[in-house]
Amino acid sequence: MTAGRTWMKWAAGCLTLAVVLGYLYDPPWMGGVTSGLRGWEEDPPGTLFRWTTGRATFFVPAGATTMTVPLRAVFPGPNGTPVNVEVRDDDRLLANVALTDPDAWVRPTFPLKRVAGRRRFRRIDLRISRVVGPFFLGIMTGEVVVR
Amino acid sequence: MARAVSNFVVAAALVATTAYATLYGSIDAPPPIHSDGYSYFVYLPSVFIYRDFTLERLANEWYGGPYPAYTGLRRWPSTGRWLNLHPIGTAILAMPFFLASDLLSVWSNLPRDGFSLYYQHGAGIAAVVYLLLGLTILRHLLRREFSDGVVLATLICITWGTNLFHYAVFDGSFSHVYAFFLVCVWVWLVEAWWQQPTLGRSLAVGAVAALNVLVRHTNLIFALVLPLYGVTHWRDIRQRAVDLAARWRPLGIAAVAGILTLAPQLALYKWITGQWLVNAYVTHGIEFSFGSPHLLAVLFSTQKGLFFWSPILLLSVAGVWVATGPTRALIIPAIVVFALQTWLIASWPQWQFGSTFGHRGFTDGLALAAPFVASAFAWSARHRPTVPWIAAAATAAVLLSIAQMIQYWIGVLPQADTTWAQYWDLFLKFR
Numbered sequence: 001m002t003a004g005r006t007w008m009k010w011a012a013g014c015l016t017l018a019v020v021l022g023y024l025y026d027p028p029w030m031g032g033v034t035s036g037l038r039g040w041e042e043d044p045p046g047t048l049f050r051w052t053t054g055r056a057t058f059f060v061p062a063g064a065t066t067m068t069v070p071l072r073a074v075f076p077g078p079n080g081t082p083v084n085v086e087v088r089d090d091d092r093l094l095a096n097v098a099l100t101d102p103d104a105w106v107r108p109t110f111p112l113k114r115v116a117g118r119r120r121f122r123r124i125d126l127r128i129s130r131v132v133g134p135f136f137l138g139i140m141t142g143e144v145v146v147r
Numbered sequence: 148m149a150r151a152v153s154n155f156v157v158a159a160a161l162v163a164t165t166a167y168a169t170l171y172g173s174i175d176a177p178p179p180i181h182s183d184g185y186s187y188f189v190y191l192p193s194v195f196i197y198r199d200f201t202l203e204r205l206a207n208e209w210y211g212g213p214y215p216a217y218t219g220l221r222r223w224p225s226t227g228r229w230l231n232l233h234p235i236g237t238a239i240l241a242m243p244f245f246l247a248s249d250l251l252s253v254w255s256n257l258p259r260d261g262f263s264l265y266y267q268h269g270a271g272i273a274a275v276v277y278l279l280l281g282l283t284i285l286r287h288l289l290r291r292e293f294s295d296g297v298v299l300a301t302l303i304c305i306t307w308g309t310n311l312f313h314y315a316v317f318d319g320s321f322s323h324v325y326a327f328f329l330v331c332v333w334v335w336l337v338e339a340w341w342q343q344p345t346l347g348r349s350l351a352v353g354a355v356a357a358l359n360v361l362v363r364h365t366n367l368i369f370a371l372v373l374p375l376y377g378v379t380h381w382r383d384i385r386q387r388a389v390d391l392a393a394r395w396r397p398l399g400i401a402a403v404a405g406i407l408t409l410a411p412q413l414a415l416y417k418w419i420t421g422q423w424l425v426n427a428y429v430t431h432g433i434e435f436s437f438g439s440p441h442l443l444a445v446l447f448s449t450q451k452g453l454f455f456w457s458p459i460l461l462l463s464v465a466g467v468w469v470a471t472g473p474t475r476a477l478i479i480p481a482i483v484v485f486a487l488q489t490w491l492i493a494s495w496p497q498w499q500f501g502s503t504f505g506h507r508g509f510t511d512g513l514a515l516a517a518p519f520v521a522s523a524f525a526w527s528a529r530h531r532p533t534v535p536w537i538a539a540a541a542t543a544a545v546l547l548s549i550a551q552m553i554q555y556w557i558g559v560l561p562q563a564d565t566t567w568a569q570y571w572d573l574f575l576k577f578r
Contacts, residue, residue: 006408021254024254025254027255028259030255030256032174032175032265033174033257035257035258035260035262035264036209036262037262052573054207054208054210054211055260057258057260058255092254108270119256121256121259122256123256125258127208130211131209131210131211131212132211133211133213134209136209136215
């Protein structure tokens with residue numbers, strides 16, 4: 001193989017890598033990606049929710065200025081203490097929410113700062129203070145409303 | 148034909164990529180890391196993301212303390228520390244893919260939690276890559292002795308006539324495709340080491356044998372290929388002992404490399420249990436019952452019988468009788484390893500190995516079966532009237548295996564305990 005052809009192969013490889021990385025920096029499907037969330041369920045009819053584990057992640061549009069996340073503890077914390085949910089927006093602490101009534105849906109609305117970068121979506125992470133076995137359930141999260 | 152052999156790995160890569168994308172390509176597809184795959188993989192996020200080799204922090208963050216039962220992680224009674232059923236070898240081999248997934252997660256703003264999108268696909272892609280690397284080495288080994296037609300037929304039979312492809316694509320997070328790769332490397336290395344035991348080869352022999360033990364402890368039996376390679380009569384054993392004694396220095400180097408490779412696992416066992424060597428299944432109350440093995444069931448039953456689900460491997464049995472040339476050097480090692488492997492698997496209380504397609508206990512050693520499948524094809528090529536029959540039988544066996552693999556993937560075939568009645572009722576049905 002000639003040196004020219006080798007060089008061409010390397011150049012093509014580097015170019016492909018650059019294009020792939022460029023695409024993966026802000027892929028259009030990122031809004032549908034989640035982690036630590038089970039599938040959608042419905043209870044009572046008309047109320048959609050997903051169970052978290054100890055951590056959960058979802059994405060909302062970068063241009064959103066507020067976000068409302070329905071949260072319900074279902075199981076109380078140890079000795080009846082509240083279940084705490086830490087909410088982060090692209091790694092920045094947004095709020096700590098204490099769920100004191102296990103049966104009540106809480107719908108906190110969070111103001112979202114303007115995103116400096118060029119991404120289409122911002123990452124929202126939830127960290128839940130307690131998880132209940134045997135199915136390792138954190139809290140119920142409902143449909144997120146963004147404006 | 149030579150071109151087809153040269154392009155085989157590329158073709159296998161295309162088929163594997165297509166199958167993987169179909170199974171796991173959509174956003175809401177099930178995660179590639181599942182079942183046993185979780186416990187093989189869990190070392191990586193625990194060490195690199197949660198900075199904790201004890202596995203404690205990950206359990207607290209995700210599950211509020213205890214790991215789910217399906218993961219097989221249990222606390223060792225006397226110390227309360229987490230003991231994983233599965234050793235660290237698969238995680239070591241998957242590590243480059245995990246680290247790439249981690250970097251890519253940062254780049255794409257995905258959570259660095261160890262289980263989000265790219266970590267899942269990193270594990271899935273790793274399995275496909277190890278399949279392709281293993282097939283590349285196997286092709287190299289076969290090509291030196293067999294014609295292009297025989298090599299191509301053998302590679303197709305091993306890839307799709309057995310459950311190897313399934314364990315690279317569907318259950319890629321399990322250990323089996325990693326062990327397949329290591330056994331391919333091992334056979335190649337053993338041959339090279341007997342030709343010339345250089346320092347590099349001796350170090351590699353020790354490291355690869357130990358890494359295979361770290362992937363699956365019972366894979367220690369593959370180490371026997373080294374002393375038995377080239378022994379073609381049982382009466383040669385004494386001379387082989389003399390040959391090995393003469394190579395005490397390279398063997399010592401291999402032993403040191405092996406012990407160093409095993410050291411992290413041994414240290415982990417010592418820290419968790421206070422013992423250097425542990426049967427992790429003790430925490431589940433499972434131990435071998437060597438006195439009552441399910442030999443016939445393991446080999447021939449509808450549940451998970453090796454030859455029932457991968458009938459193409461019957462050619463490897465025939466190949467032992469008709470092997471000529473360099474493959475004869477592998478006859479006794481392969482027989483000894485296969486006999487021990489069968490006895491070990493058959494002596495395990497859960498001899499079906501849970502939910503599996505075919506018998507996954509044998510997937511690791513397919514590289515040792517391949518030269519004998521090739522020998523059977525080569526014999527057939529020398530006896531022309533048999534060619535149509537062997538070709539038809541092999542094609543039917545491979546197509547049946549592919550059809551049954553797809554049945555398993557789409558949930559038509561039971562995951563275990565398949566009865567004869569169930570098998571016939573579901574035969575070639577896809578819904």
